Amino acid sequence: MKQITQRDAFWNKIYQLALKNKDIVVVTADMGAPSLDRFRIDLPGQFINVGIAEQNAILVASGLAMTGKRAFVYAIAPFITLRCLEQIRVENSIMNIPITIVGVGAGFGYEDSGPTHHMVEDISVMRAMPNVTINSISDNVMAIYFAEASCKMTNTNYIRLDRQPSPDIYRKGHDFSTGVSRIADGKDGCIIATGRIINNAIEAAKKLNKNRGLNLKIIDIYTLPVNDKALLKEIKGVPWIVTLEENWITGGMGSAVLEALNDNAVCMPVKRMGLAFEKGYSYVYGGRNLIHKSYGIDADGIEKAVCEFL
Amino acid sequence: MKSVRECKELKRRAYHIRHDMLKMCVKAGTGHVTSSSSCIELLTALYHGGIMRHDPEKPEWGGRDRLILSKGQASPALYTILSDCGYFPKKDLDKFAQAGGKFGVHLQKSVPGVEITCGSLGHGFGIAAGIALGAKMDRDLFLTFAILGDGECYEGSIWETAMFASHNRLNNLVAIVDRNHLCVTDFTENLISLEPMEDKWRSFGWDVRRINGHSFDEILDSLGGIRNRCSSDPLVIIADTVKGKGIDFMSNVPLWHGIAPGAKDAEEAYVSLSEMCEKCDNCIRKDIRR
Incomplete structure (x- = not known):
């Protein structure tokens, strides 16, 4: 059977929840998904397409939230975060009106679409x-968990979904x-990653085990701000950390890890891996790898x- | 048509509110006096003219009509009216934008009676549309009013919302454009022409009315019977106003945008404003220049 994508896993769960809860509404900026077709047909009163108008999508969703709706705003990730950033800042950060922003295409999910679509x-x-x-999703089990968790959150939640099918990492029922x-x-040593690219960390760890005899810990950080306490507990005893993400190195998850370490007076070698500014935006075609x-x-x-770092 | 007496009463209130708004800004040494002044009659009619359903005792009452001041810089006008209605004590106005104060230059949701925090333009209108849609979904009968600045209509998000609202037949949404013809640096028609405004809104699917935004007669006529309107289209009132209305030397002068008169100018402002006093025999405000 063909593996479904994170977004389909996510929307399938939202569909099931919305059947029982009429306050769940989807506001899409003309973005679809196979799983959303069913939602649109079966629950037309809970499905709002604002057209390709991301600013209005955030505004309308926030207005709906003010009337007690559980609004899920959906579009391609760079457009539903950066195009309407100031709306998110005023409505959802400053005013703390709770909505769920669902962006699809985290990292290089839209691999051949060029830098406008890379998130x-x-x-x-x-x-x-x-x-x-931020909830940066790494597999379908996690996508389903955060679909459900989004319906209970009291603040705004940005779900960062991958566009491509991702291998299952977690067992059903995992507590996130x-x-x-x-x-x-x-x-x-320890590799900390976020999102679908964690699979590269898993592959690299296997290689390092085979070629170098290293036994590496792999940690997935999917919620930001980082839970310092949980992170510190996990990294206790490891000699070094490599962080990995499909985001600019500047200000990304790796930086968040450094901040957590620094704020807790933990001093240890950390190498951040991600996108270096010197490399610029990507115009490489032919696949994500x-x-x-x-x-x-x-990998x-x-x-x-890792070898150079050591 | 409203009775002469009703209009006279509203004019009396509008004078007091404009006066208190000016006083509040003069004391603070800041505040958008001219942008506030252009929408005093509109707000007075909504709150005191029997248009809006609201209860100062219960600011969170679910059945209240929502007033979204999308031009959040006119917060002094709204704060003054809300305190006049009894949403919070008038003494709170004395600390506007000062140490220990509860609110500042731009609109703040934490103030009783205020629905949103606003200062950045092109936001409130879309939120208002979302609220109106939520009301339709829940079959709630309250109305949502959004006060827009005309300069705000340069924001693209306004037109995203305008399209959305008419397509979704949000006839429970009323937009009021405070058409004071001035932006920050110049008259709108010198910047980028906003006219023909009626045509623009009509082409976006709105029921359009154009009025003199300082005439209670016209405001109440345009909004009277608002709950029994037959159209399925949302309604926009384009209210022609004067930026700085009532204070002659500040009116229609771009340089007065976003500021309050200093001590010397303030005296002249009060004198100018007193022209709007209804000079009632039984005046209850002894503290105001007649």
Whole structure:
């Protein structure tokens, strides 16, 4: 059976919840998904298409939230975060009107669409605002969990979904409430990743085990702001950390990890991997792995960087 | 047509509100006096003219009509009216934008009776449309009023919302454009022409009325019977107004945007404003220049 995408897993869950809760509404900026077709047909009164108008999407969703609706705003990630950033800042950060912003195409999900569609700033930008929580999704189990959790949140929640199918990492029923989960255990070092690119970390760890005999711990940070306590507990005893993300290195998840360490007076070697400004935006075509390779964040690149780091 | 007596009463109130708004800004040494002054009659009619359903005792009452001041810089006008209605004590106005004060230059949601925090333009209108849509979904009968600045109509998001509202037949949404013809640096028609405004809104699917925004007769005529309107289209009132209305030397002068008169100018402003006094025999405000 073909693996469904994170967004379909997410929307399937929202559909089920919306059947029982008429206050759940989807506000889309003309963005679809196979799973949303059913929602549109079965629940037309809870499905609002504002057209390609992201600013209005955030405004209308916020207005709906003021009348007690649980509004999910949906579009391609760079457009529903950056195009309407000031609306999010005023309505959802300053006023703390709770909505769920669902952006699809995290990182290089729209691999061949070019830099306008690559979402490589959202972690840095969205985490700069109070009252906005980022949930950077790494597999379908997590997508389903946060679909349900979104219906209970009292602040704004940005769901960062991948566009491409992602291998299952977690078992059904995994508890994601801490914002930090350990995927693999090891004592020789630690790779912390977020989103679908965590699969590159898993692959790199396997290579490093085979070629270097290293046993690496792999941690998934999916909720930002980072849960310092949970993070510190997980990294206790590891000699070094490599962070990995499909976001500019500047201000991203790796920076958040550094901040957490610094604020808690933990001093240890950390290498941040992601997109370096010097490399610029990507015009590499032919698949996501080639893009990763160009930034040195494919499994081979990670293996190499870890060896150099050591 | 409203009776002469009703209009006279509203004029009396509008004078007091404009006076208190000016006093509040003079004391603070800041505040958008001219932008506030242009929409005093509109707000007075909504709150005191029997248009809006609201209860100062219960600011959160679910059945209240929502007033979204999308031109959040006119907060002094709204704050003064809300305190006049009894939403909060008048003494709170004395600390406007000062240490220990509860509110500042731009609109703040935490103030009783205020629906949104606003200062950045092109926001409130879309929120108002979302509220109106939510009301339709829940079959709630309250109305949502959005007061827009004409300069705000340069924001693209205004037209995103305008399209959305008419398509979704939000006839429970009323937009009022405070058409004072001035922006920050110049008259709108010198910047980028906003006219023909009626045609623009009509082409976006709105029921359009154009009035003199300082005439209670015309405001009440345009908004009277608002709950029994037959059209399924949302309604926009384009209210021609004067930026700085009532204070002659500040009126229609771009340089007075966003500021309050200093001590010397303030005296002249009060004198000028007193022309609007109805000079009632039984005046209850002994503290105001007649």
